[in-house]
Amino acid sequence: MRYGLAAKVLIGHLGGPPPEPSKFERNRRGPTTPFRNCLYRPNLRGRSRGSVVVCTCTRSRHPSTQLLTLQNLRKAATTFAKDQMSASVYSLPALPYAYDVCPCFPTLLRLCPSRPVTSTDVNTAFKALEPSISAQIMELHHSKHHQTYVNNLNAALRSYATASSSGDIAGQIALQGAIKFNGGGHINHSLFWENLAPASSSEAGDPQGSAPTLIKEIARTWGGLQEFKTAFTKVLLGLQGSGWGWMVRDGSQLRIITTKDQDPVVGGEVPILAIDFWEHAYYLQYLNGKAAYIENIWNVINWKTAEARFNGGSDDAFRVLKSSIHEVGEAFLVQLAYPHESEMSRILKNAADTVILCGKEA
Numbered sequence: 001m002r003y004g005l006a007a008k009v010l011i012g013h014l015g016g017p018p019p020e021p022s023k024f025e026r027n028r029r030g031p032t033t034p035f036r037n038c039l040y041r042p043n044l045r046g047r048s049r050g051s052v053v054v055c056t057c058t059r060s061r062h063p064s065t066q067l068l069t070l071q072n073l074r075k076a077a078t079t080f081a082k083d084q085m086s087a088s089v090y091s092l093p094a095l096p097y098a099y100d101v102c103p104c105f106p107t108l109l110r111l112c113p114s115r116p117v118t119s120t121d122v123n124t125a126f127k128a129l130e131p132s133i134s135a136q137i138m139e140l141h142h143s144k145h146h147q148t149y150v151n152n153l154n155a156a157l158r159s160y161a162t163a164s165s166s167g168d169i170a171g172q173i174a175l176q177g178a179i180k181f182n183g184g185g186h187i188n189h190s191l192f193w194e195n196l197a198p199a200s201s202s203e204a205g206d207p208q209g210s211a212p213t214l215i216k217e218i219a220r221t222w223g224g225l226q227e228f229k230t231a232f233t234k235v236l237l238g239l240q241g242s243g244w245g246w247m248v249r250d251g252s253q254l255r256i257i258t259t260k261d262q263d264p265v266v267g268g269e270v271p272i273l274a275i276d277f278w279e280h281a282y283y284l285q286y287l288n289g290k291a292a293y294i295e296n297i298w299n300v301i302n303w304k305t306a307e308a309r310f311n312g313g314s315d316d317a318f319r320v321l322k323s324s325i326h327e328v329g330e331a332f333l334v335q336l337a338y339p340h341e342s343e344m345s346r347i348l349k350n351a352a353d354t355v356i357l358c359g360k361e362a
Contacts, residue, residue, distance in 0.1 A: 090186055092142070092150050128198045132296040134285045142193070145280050149185030149262070156182060184262035188244055191317065192274045195309075197302035204300050211307035214272070221254045232256050233294045236277055247273040249310060271317050272309045273301065 126135040126142075156178040163171035197203040203210050207225060215225060222228040228247075235256045236245035243260045248269040257265075258277075265271040275297060282293035309317045 090150055090153055092147050129196060129300045132199060132300045133196075137281070137284050140284070141276075141280060142189075146185070146189040149182045149189065152178065153182035153186050181262050184264040187264040187318070188259075188262055188274060188276070191271055192276050195273055195302045195305045196300050197304075199299045201302075203302045203304040207301075207303040211303035211310070214303070214307045214310040217254055217310070229298055232275075233291065236275060236294055237290060239277055242278040245275040245277055246271055247306075270309060270312075270314055273306050 126138040129138060156175050160172060160175045160179065162168075163175065199205060208215050218225055218228045222231055232245060232247065235258060239245065239258045239260075241260065243258050243263070246257050246259065246265055248255055248257055248265055248271055250269050254272070255269075257269075259265065275294065277290075282290070286293040286296075
């Protein structure tokens, strides 16, 4: 097992050698456990299995960076989960097309090999869909809007767990709306990021090559890809207020549907393609030009992902959601939330001791 440190340039200097397991076991007890504010990522997309943890604590007066074995890391995560959490908690997924940026902290860290972070790394993920979707929109949409849904969902789930354990039926009922709205926002946006790709990529630029089975079914249903786009645009422009446009598979049939606000696709329908039609998805760039937004977003549709969803089932479509939550023992511990650079700067500034662990399992 090999571990590489990617945060040395941010921390300033390293602390002593990694602590012995017994010492670490002692340090992680009590309300000031180093894992009090930890974020855990059990798997790095498409790469070797590994773990990334960001923790803040107040045990040391000096910044330090410690490397722990994956075994001890899991032990600590398990204890933290059992002691601190009683409900499932979710995290903001990384943008899937930022292949050259660490999916944990796209604005701060890069794993294997580790090196100083450049401004190119910071902007790659957000600029990937330009000019169809501006970097400004992507940054706000992903780091602010989607993160808010995640935060509110986690808060609602924690409150629901408390109400459930205390037998507060009225409290559980009152929380249903918040869980539905914010849970739907997390589901819909997670699916949305997965079905986007840079216009220069084969996934977006070659629909026939990336999705031969799906394109054939689209032609059978609507007469051709262009006819499908026209029909989809018409349905989406008919949506009053905010919501989502979807191509779904209903049994063996393809259909175009819309959902209001953050209502997700539920039941037996499998979401194949999603387009966000909330104003925050387009207004900063297209103003009230909804038709122009729809016309340009077709340039960055990931047809390879759509093909996989079409050939699979609900489990395949919602794969990104299942990977955003990690089960530890009898509780759940969430993957990393991917804070923006400004948020990490605040953490580094305010924490008396910041421990950033980056591990790669060979």
